[in-house]
Amino acid sequence: MVYGVYTVLLVVVNFSDRELLWGAGSSWTQPWRDESRWSAVPFGFFQPGDHGTVLTVKLIVLGVLGATMALGLCSRTSTIAVLCLSTGLVALGPTSSDTEDIVFRIVLVYLCLADTSQHLSVDRWLAARKGNDTSEIRGALIPRPLRVPLHNAAVELICGQLSIIYVMAGLAKLRGERWRDGSAIYYTLHLEQYSPWPELGHLVSGLVPIVILASWGAVLIQIGFPVLMLNARTRLFAVLAMISLHIGIAVMLGLSLFSLAMVGADFVFVRDASVQRLLSRLRR
Template sequence: MGNEQTSKAVPTTPAPQRPTSQATVLAEAARWTVDRIRTLWALVSGRPVSLYAASVLRIGYGLLYLIFLLREFPHRHEIWGLNSPWTPALARQLFDQTGWNSILTLSDSRAYFELCYAMALVTSALFMLGWRTRVMSVLFAVVVISFHARAIFMTDGGDNLILLMAVYLVLTACGRRWSLDERRGRIKAARAGTRPEPVRSFSSQQLHDARTCLTTVVHNCGIFVIAAQVCFLYGSTGLYKVQGATWGNGTALHYALNLELFQPWPALSHLVDQYPIPITIACYMTVLLQVAFPFVLFGRLKYPVLALLLCMHIGIAVLMGLPLFSGAMIVADAVFLPDRFYRLLGRLWRRTTQRISGRSAEASHGPESAHVPAQPGPVLTTTPSSAAQ
């Protein structure tokens, strides 16, 4: 018994408790959420996206509305003026119910109406050219809203989309590409040359960075809203057509081609109506393209879809006499094309103009100057005798 050794109790530290599986899942979910929020914020505030597409929308809608106002210039008094069946008094009654407003109803003077119409033409042209785009975008939205609200029952559905896009373009930096503002910025930078930039104070630098970040965020959100609007328009239109019996059996375009209200060229409409199988295929393709459009935007399949939609809108403009609506939809589809596509178009345009200018220069110098090299002039040598004379 004396040889027995008593075992001493060794103090052991308790093992750290591992978090439960539920706590681990919650922590991972919170980390994933934070990472996604950071990624989304970096995407929204990092750099302005689709600057070329925004410029195409500015040029397209400014040009469309300018053409629209010029086309309706002989009929402006019957649509928006004092001779309109929808009188200013009726427009004011509708404004009380809908909350709309229009600068055209502020006065019943004919001179005031002519001044507003002239200002609308100038505003559309300057907005299209990109002169003081931030101010002109607001004025263009006011013009479109005023003319749309003044005679809401007198025009077609094309100006509805132009109205929405005019409001959305106020949020975007649509004057940074292909505009007079960009040209003025290039000239200003070239004049500055290598002159050092003025040193800003800390508060001034902070305000500048905050303004740049806010402008970028608002622009990117505006582009997202425009893209979402187009997707919603195509998707809802396609789903609405699916519910119709005429679109289901492929006869909707047949009835549309035989409506007298939408026959700018009746002979052409009757000629197209003589081919029932292509018309039926066009019916099904229209529904398929519109329903599938929101789901093909993140792959290369969107390019053939956009090409087919372009053909569809051209057909609507020609066969149904709705050029304003078709033009508005074609311009809206341009928001889904990347900037590299527009840069490629710009390079092709510059090469084409350079070739044309080169050919015109060769033609102006005559055909022989383009092939015969320039001959060297006579070499004059001086001799001592000639120098003495």
């Protein structure tokens, strides 16, 4: 669902600049695009020569597929389609992303193998309405004996990928003097290119104890993330902490799509039982 929303936002946010990013005005990226490996089938839906109506229609197609994925309609098919189309699109315009497309693309590969339609999806609603076994919607495009093993493998791979990302990010921060002395976030909030709300950034950066704790906390939680996942209580704390971190990045630094991609991946650590409890409370 979250990655479907991400896809829709990728199209909507950049729609007004589509010609500059991917169309006739993007020829300045041509040397880079000539070396791109993502222009062949099945990623070649978007081509360097697309512009005007052709580009607009193709972007609308991607947006519709993203909405379909977000709604959980033909979940696996729409996920595969979004993976192929979005990969080719970002390859045409490297400035249209903040490297969040790397996480987005990796997780999408795993989601193609996972069952993403068991909760809050049109697929599940339609199956239940027809009186069918909702577990049957797992089977789209995947042979029955492989459904559960591949789903479980996909979940484990996403968990492992996130753990690697967070640990490596934490270790990289630890090498920086600003992170070690607790001032990294202060200086980050004063970067002009990452200041959607300069006044708010200056206000927060003036809260020195909070800035120091946040800087150290980000490093410690990222490095300790895999260990925190081993216990239910610490797992909840770590997931909430990382989601809070990414919300802060979205608000304070303006990297909203990056944060959305990471938060969407973080949700893999939320158990089915937790989702069921939440839905039960909402129905009351």
